[in-house]
Amino acid sequence: MNNLGEKLKKVDVAIIGAGPAGIGISAMLSELGIKKHVVVEKNKVGSSFDNWPKEMKLITPSFTTNFYGHLDLNSIVSGTSPAFTLRREHPTGQEYAHYLRAVSDYLKLPIVEDTNIEEITHSNKSFKLKIGGTDLVESRFVIWAAGEFQFPNLTPFKGAELCTHNSHVNSWEDMEGDEFYIIGGFESGMDAAVNLSLLGKKVHVLDRQAPWNDRDTDPSLNLSPFTLERLRGQYQFGRINLHENSEIKDIKEKSGKYEIKIKGKSKPFISLTKPILATGFKNNLKIVNKFFDFDKEKSYPLLTENDESTITPGLFLAGPQVRHENLIFCFIYKYRQRFGVVANRIGQELGVDTEVLDKYRHEGLYLDDLSCCSGECEC
Numbered sequence: 146m147n148n149l150g151e152k153l154k155k156v157d158v159a160i161i162g163a164g165p166a167g168i169g170i171s172a173m174l175s176e177l178g179i180k181k182h183v184v185v186e187k188n189k190v191g192s193s194f195d196n197w198p199k200e201m202k203l204i205t206p207s208f209t210t211n212f213y214g215h216l217d218l219n220s221i222v223s224g225t226s227p228a229f230t231l232r233r234e235h236p237t238g239q240e241y242a243h244y245l246r247a248v249s250d251y252l253k254l255p256i257v258e259d260t261n262i263e264e265i266t267h268s269n270k271s272f273k274l275k276i277g278g279t280d281l282v283e284s285r286f287v288i289w290a291a292g293e294f295q296f297p298n299l300t301p302f303k304g305a306e307l308c309t310h311n312s313h314v315n316s317w318e319d320m321e322g323d324e325f326y327i328i329g330g331f332e333s334g335m336d337a338a339v340n341l342s343l344l345g346k347k348v349h350v351l352d353r354q355a356p357w358n359d360r361d362t363d364p365s366l367n368l369s370p371f372t373l374e375r376l377r378g379q380y381q382f383g384r385i386n387l388h389e390n391s392e393i394k395d396i397k398e399k400s401g402k403y404e405i406k407i408k409g410k411s412k413p414f415i416s417l418t419k420p421i422l423a424t425g426f427k428n429n430l431k432i433v434n435k436f437f438d439f440d441k442e443k444s445y446p447l448l449t450e451n452d453e454s455t456i457t458p459g460l461f462l463a464g465p466q467v468r469h470e471n472l473i474f475c476f477i478y479k480y481r482q483r484f485g486v487v488a489n490r491i492g493q494e495l496g497v498d499t500e501v502l503d504k505y506r507h508e509g510l511y512l513d514d515l516s517c518c519s520g521e522c523e524c
Contacts (some may be wrong), residue, residue, distance in 0.1 A: 157495055158182035159274055159284035163190040163256050165477050166464035166484070167290035168245055169221035169510075171254045173488035177497050183282065184254060185274070187261040191245035193294035197238025199316045200340045204332060204369040205478055206234050216508040218478040222248050223508055235371060265432050267457055286491050289433050290463040293426035301328075301424045304396030307403060310422040311337050322418035323347060326405060328393055330356045334423030335372050342379040349414065350385065351405070353392035365473040396420060429466060436460050450513070451490040452483050461487050472518050478509065485511025 157179055160167045163186035171184050189195070207219045207228035217226035219241070227236055227244045236244065249256055264275040265287065274282040297310045311333050314320070317340040325341055327334050330352030338348045357376065361367040368376075379385055394406040405414040430437060430446065436457035437446035445468040447455045452467055454460040467474040467483055474480040485505045492499040505511040512518075 154183075154281075155283045156181045156183050157284065158286045158288065158491060159272065159282055160184040160288045160290055160463075161262060162186060162289070162291035162464070163245075163249065163258070164193055164290065164292045164464070165221045165245065166292075166480060167288070168249050168254060168256075169481055169484045170288055170290065170463055170487055171256070172222045172248070172252055173484055173502065173505075173510075174491070175252060175254065176501060177488060177492045177499060179492065179495060179497060180255075182255060183284075184256040185260050185262060185276070185282075186256060186258045189258050190249050190256060191242030193292045194238035194242040194245070196294065196312070198311065198314045198336075198340070199237065199239065201333075201336055202235040202237050202371075203241060203477075204235070204371045205476055206371065207231075207236065208234065214507065216510070219244075221245075221477065221481055221484075222252070223505060223510065262432065265436075267436060267460070270459065272459065286459045286461065286494070287433070288461045288463050288487060288491075289430065291429050291431070293429045293465055296427045296429045296431075297422075298424045298427050299422070301422070302393045302395060305422060305424075307396050307398050308420040308422045310424070312426075314421075317341055317344060320346075320418070324416070325349070325418050325421055326351060326403075326414055326416045327421045327423055328352075328405075329423030329425070330354075330387065330389075331423070331425070332368065332372055333425070334421075335368060335376055337421055337423055338385050339372075339375045339379050342382065342384040346384065348385045349388060351388045351391040351393065351407070351414070353390065355387070355389035357387055358389075363473070365475050365479070430462075433460065437462075450486075452487050453490065461491070463487055469515055472515055482509050482512035486513050489513075 160171055163184050167184050174182050203219055205218045207217050209226040209229045211226055217228055219227045225248055230244050231240045233240055260276055262274050262276055266273045272284050272287045297312045299310055324347040326349045327337050328351050330350045334350055338350050341348050356368055359367055392408045394408045397404045403416040403420055437454050438456045439446055449455055452461050464480055465475045467480050485502050489499045489502050502511055
């Protein structure tokens with residue numbers, strides 16, 4: 146096992162995943178002086194971002210406002226700014242991965258790459274992480290910070306296996322054909338539509354609702370201004386067609402063509418190219434799923450006020466799956482606000498002075514009062 150030393154290594158905290166959440170919390174634990182922690186990454190730092198389609202960009206803008214009381218919206222560590230590092234307002238996935246690696250290298254965070262966790266068990270107030278067959282790591286706390294990109298939703302309806310999920314596209318330039326059907330009209334679907342239109346392709350976006358018409362003050366429920374602006378720019382050329390009330394019943398392949406049936410409609414869409422799935426991602430909890438309780442619809446894990454499992458003390462969740470009822474922390478600038486909450490809780494349990502974390506409150510890295518996360522825009 147890479148750089149973990151003895152057969153059974155004991156640590157205070159094991160963080161699973163070296164993406165924005167894992168790196169951000171590791172930086173805080175390091176500042177608290179919690180040296181006995183490790184970040185375990187099955188690939189490379191930022192690998193999920195490396196695997197984005199090369200044209201895909203962060204929808205949240207970056208701007209170097211750090212010295213005026215506002216941390217760059219895509220920063221995960223105080224004193225850093227992707228806008229400054231990358232000279233980009235909307236970095237690509239590959240560029241953002243570079244920022245993550247730059248931060249982790251500069252801070253010399255205890256990250257172990259190319260290490261896959263096969264199993265996690267819990268007993269006697271500690272966790273054991275099985276890695277590489279016989280190697281084990283024993284940890285008092287576990288923070289699950291694995292991203293969602295590696296868990297695409299590939300089976301949203303019958304016949305979905307005939308489609309190509311947008312997360313499996315290296316570049317939209319690789320897509321052969323002149324006309325495409327995209328299933329899903331939220332951010333990833335619109336990103337695909339815009340990039341294909343830029344290449345001169347005709348595009349049909351099918352969605353059971355009409356997210357392009359929604360207006361909500363919560364960015365988690367609304368298309369971003371960046372996406373809407375790009376959509377308007379391409380829509381004027383007549384290459385993008387938006388089809389609302391188009392819930393997919395099934396897809397079948399017949400004589401090299403794809404028949405896309407819509408619920409409640411007799412006439413299917415016929416595509417000469419593989420339909421594109423922009424259907425999002427599944428639960429990323431994987432091997433720790435059993436350690437969480439869920440809401441009635443089984444749509445999100447239930448957490449304490451410290452983002453700790455309600456049924457397994459010592460197990461924390463960090464990243465885009467953090468949710469407290471109607472408060473959805475799916476963007477970096479949202480879920481990073483909970484880093485300080487998790488670090489504070491663990492620090493207190495370990496008997497560490499956590500007062501140093503208070504400085505992060507005004508930087509959007511330590512939000513423990515969720516009552517402020519509501520309201521409507523007046524105009």
